[in-house]
Amino acid sequence: MCPSGRRFHLDAAAQSPEIRTAFKVLDADSDGRISGDDLRAFFSRFPAASDDIIASMISDADVNRSGFVEFEEFERVIFSGGDGIMEDAFRLMDLDGDGKVGFGDLKSYLMSAGMPADDEDVREMICSGGCDESIGVGFEDFLRILAVDSGNKAC
Known part of the structure; x- marks a missing residue:
């Protein structure tokens, strides 16, 4: 479960079952993409998860501007550190x-x-x-x- 210091490379990301599992956890409606509603459902236990933060997370990750985060965009966020997304997740935790x-x-x-x-x-x-x-x-x-x-x- 713990990466224990492993170094991942982006080309290995698609083969990572941990990344796929994390994506599926966030994709609450199992439609193959993460929406604002999916993130709201996931972060509902965390009072700091305002609609503005959730919208910002989606916007920062949504490279193709579809309004959703597809798996490839999710991988990019995980392996690049994201543009503020990881900071938002950290603050929520x-x-x-x-x-x-x-x-x-x-x-x-x-x-x-x-x-x-x-x-x-x-x-x-x-x-x-x-x-x-x-x-x-x-x-x-x-x-x-x-x-x-x-x-x-x-x-």
Whole structure:
């Protein structure tokens, strides 16, 4: 479940089952594309997910301006870091707004996303970001966890 410091390349992305699974989690109506309604359904558990933030996320990822995020656009966001999209996702996960996604934040987010993780999985993810679970992960560490950055494992 945890990337454990693996380095992904864009050409390998299409073969990544984790990316496909994440896309399917966000595609609430299973129509093969992510809409604003899909994101609203997914982020409904997070009070910071305003319509403006969701619209911005769609707009930033929607290269072909179809009004939806197709899988290829989703891949681009994941592997390029997106143009503000990943920052928005990080802020939504940072439930207490302290600039860190802590152990509880990450575990809660994974559970609400339909990706149950045991405590060891969450610790491993935090470690892959180069951090200690008692501190949590900052934004750059978060990108390493998602394998957007080179993410050398520091623990």
